[in-house]
Amino acid sequence: MSGEFDRVARLRAIFAGAHRGVILGIGDDAAILAGDVLATGAVLSTDAAIEDVHFRRAWIGQGVTWRDVAYRAAAAALSDLAAMGAEPRAMLTSWAFPRDVGDDVVDEIARGFRDAADVYGAPVIGGNLARAREIGLTTTVIGAAPARAPRRDGAQAGDVLWATGALGEAALGLAALEAGIAREPDAAAFVSRFVRPPSRIDAGRAAAQSAHAMIDVSDGLLQDLGHLCDASGVGARLDALAPTREADALARRLGVDARALLESGGDDYELLITAAPGVDLSRIAHPIGEITREPGIVGATTARTGFDHFG
Amino acid sequence: MSGEFDRVARLRAIFAGAHRGVILGIGDDAAILAGDVLATGAVLSTDAAIEDVHFRRAWIGQGVTWRDVAYRAAAAALSDLAAMGAEPRAMLTSWAFPRDVGDDVVDEIARGFRDAADVYGAPVIGGNLARAREIGLTTTVIGAAPARAPRRDGAQAGDVLWATGALGEAALGLAALEAGIAREPDAAAFVSRFVRPPSRIDAGRAAAQSAHAMIDVSDGLLQDLGHLCDASGVGARLDALAPTREADALARRLGVDARALLESGGDDYELLITAAPGVDLSRIAHPIGEITREPGIVGATTARTGFDHFG
Known part of the structure; x- marks a missing residue:
């Protein structure tokens, strides 16, 4: 795989694009969202997709691509926003890769996140890359709260x-x-x-x-x-x-x-x-x-x- | 280790406490921050601490505790907010553990995050638990932007x-x-x-x-x-x-x-x-x-x- 800084440059290119409400995206110490997009309150959740727990390398080529694996990791995290009635605003995603994972796989994973970002309207505004013994994709999603967010504790008899x-x-x-x-x-x-x-x-x-x-x-x-x-x-x-x-x-x-x-x-x-x-x-x-x-x-x-x- | 739902209940207890601006913390699909805490704009960053890359189990007992390892993982993530001049508001942290990691270790890790949450004023409002072959602690931090966030690209000759x-x-x-x-x-x-x-x-x-x-x-x-x-x-x-x-x-x-x-x-x-x-x-x-x-x-x-x- 490329060096860390080449790699970040490649990812910035895949995730590039102007998005409403993103003041500063990938590339600095942290990303910045405009205040007004979160004026109704921020809804936040985090989720992980880990090799051999949530997906297997053996699936690749068997009707599933790395791009699909990544899409699913992002969609799983974003689903928690749906369950709060929230409107997705952004994602940050931290990736762990073993040494034998090549640039082509990382690019495919980035494209899968980009697909989900486009479908859900939640640009990838930050991330992290680290070595590990297995592939791990950990995604935090940020949304804007609805006027009234339905929780899991509000069900009433007769509903x-x-x-x-x-x-x-x-x-x-x-x-x-x-x-x-x-x-x-x-x-x-x-x-x-x-x-x-x-x-x-x-x-x-x-x-x-x-x-x-x-x-x-x-x-x-x-x-x-x-x-x-x-x-x-x-x-x-x-x-x-x-x-x-x-x-x-x-x-x-x-x-x-x-x-x-x-x-x-x-x-x-x-x-x-x-x-x-x-x-x-x-x-x-x-x-x-x-x-x-x-x-x-x-x-x-x-x-x-x-x-x-x-x- | 305890079952997932017992475990979440234990963690909720460790992370409990009322925090300004947190409308809904751990326990639902997603957490909710009050709109006004982010009215100046949200600053977001994510970081991972992975076993044998960022820390070693062999350190424990050699002058370092799991609580320290966790504190450091949180502090490393929060440092990115400092570098933007932001005020920390909240953290979400996703943990991966092998089967041989016991409840005592997980509680110690939770207490280390709680320590950092208290020092930095950034309550843990969400998280995720998953199995993995190695310990991984991935933390996303959310802060409120200053009126003017200093980026890395503004240095001028003579500064x-x-x-x-x-x-x-x-x-x-x-x-x-x-x-x-x-x-x-x-x-x-x-x-x-x-x-x-x-x-x-x-x-x-x-x-x-x-x-x-x-x-x-x-x-x-x-x-x-x-x-x-x-x-x-x-x-x-x-x-x-x-x-x-x-x-x-x-x-x-x-x-x-x-x-x-x-x-x-x-x-x-x-x-x-x-x-x-x-x-x-x-x-x-x-x-x-x-x-x-x-x-x-x-x-x-x-x-x-x-x-x-x-x-």
């Missing part, structure tokens, strides 16, 4: 529970990738769903006005709904949730349970929203159940599981 | 070059630590200088009003001064710089060149400030040379070197 997009399909894409069939026609869309998660920023902003509670689904529906219920002191009843015919067919082929993935698969980056019964969120989401006074989640066919880094 | 504190002494502390004599009386102060870098926030804020350019010294005087000169299109002449008698004595004992460490040793986290000749910064710094029209740094006794992660 309708809404979800954006199709839950469990990212986990199915991951299973296809791990099975080595990522490029086959019936798998490619699911793999794409895994490596290029949808942006739910617009849905989050729209829901912020009326949501009682909101959370993004990164560790599986049952686990993240569980966090929301625990924080709010409520429970939930799920409607009968069914995978699509395509998802069910791929799951059978892979020998996995599509319904279990729907309930506990990770990496969806969809939003769970609770709102009073009269509120219509059908433009951005679909109803999947109801918030109940009794603690616990009923209506699931599988046990509440999900990813625990330290379990 | 006086000022430095805060004693350069090279952190590198001497590191050398003592690596030589296994960290706890000996003539070494302890230097090791402490390395693991608990000074806060130069106040100096940075004071200098911001009159500085033409400013940078923090993390990779060695010659290297960071070189960045400042390159960005400004100028050169510099250094006065004869001399280590203290104590530094010189320890350096001789360790078989290293105190003068070389002064010029090229890393980890100082002091500030270099350039200002017009009439400006008196003697309350916060001491003059070490002058900015020249001719490119290049003259007056150094050693070659321009410093740490390059990818060299």
Whole structure:
């Protein structure tokens, strides 16, 4: 890989471009955002994507590129802004690379972040490069708060529970990738769903006005709904949730349970929203159940599981 | 180590406490800062401390604690705010741990960040935990911009070059630590200088009003001064710089060149400030040379070197 300072110059070129509200970007000790973009309050979150935990080098060339890996790392971090109803403003990303990672890979990773920056409207304004034994991409996202940010602790008994997009399909894409069939026609869309998660920023902003509670689904529906219920002191009843015919067919082929993935698969980056019964969120989401006074989640066919880094 | 959710609860307790301007801290999808704290503009930077690159487990018990390692990781990141003349407001920190790292170590690391949060006035408002093969602590710092943030590209020929504190002494502390004599009386102060870098926030804020350019010294005087000169299109002449008698004595004992460490040793986290000749910064710094029209740094006794992660 190039020396550190050549490398920074290359990255500055990839991340170049004027962005509203960025007074000073990459290249000085710190970046500066204009005051007015954060006048409504800053929303901040940080997330890491680490080799062999969040992605594998063996995926590259199997239907996934380094650019996808980077896009997904950024999108995962940005999803937390969606869950607060915030508008993304900027990203800083710190990268750790082993010595055997070449300039071409680093450029591809930069381009993946640039893709996400463009889709989400969040320019990369700072970063850091360090050596390590494994690849690590740690991203901090900064957004502007909505007038009223929906937290995870506001759900009320009687609320309708809404979800954006199709839950469990990212986990199915991951299973296809791990099975080595990522490029086959019936798998490619699911793999794409895994490596290029949808942006739910617009849905989050729209829901912020009326949501009682909101959370993004990164560790599986049952686990993240569980966090929301625990924080709010409520429970939930799920409607009968069914995978699509395509998802069910791929799951059978892979020998996995599509319904279990729907309930506990990770990496969806969809939003769970609770709102009073009269509120219509059908433009951005679909109803999947109801918030109940009794603690616990009923209506699931599988046990509440999900990813625990330290379990 | 505890499960992820128990762990987060433990960390929330360590990082608890009301802080001015923090509307929502650890525990939701993202943290929220009040709009008004950033009304002058947000200053942001990110930095990583990685095992065997920035610190070693073998140091622990040799005069250094995990709490020190964490403090240093936070202080290194916060130093970039000092170099912009910014006032720290908050930190987010993402941690990667191998399986063999116990709860006691994680708590100590949390306490070190808490120490730095208290010294710098920058509460930890968010974070992330992930598995990895080595320990990695990645910290993003957020500050409020001064009315005029001194960048590295503003130095002018004829400016006086000022430095805060004693350069090279952190590198001497590191050398003592690596030589296994960290706890000996003539070494302890230097090791402490390395693991608990000074806060130069106040100096940075004071200098911001009159500085033409400013940078923090993390990779060695010659290297960071070189960045400042390159960005400004100028050169510099250094006065004869001399280590203290104590530094010189320890350096001789360790078989290293105190003068070389002064010029090229890393980890100082002091500030270099350039200002017009009439400006008196003697309350916060001491003059070490002058900015020249001719490119290049003259007056150094050693070659321009410093740490390059990818060299």
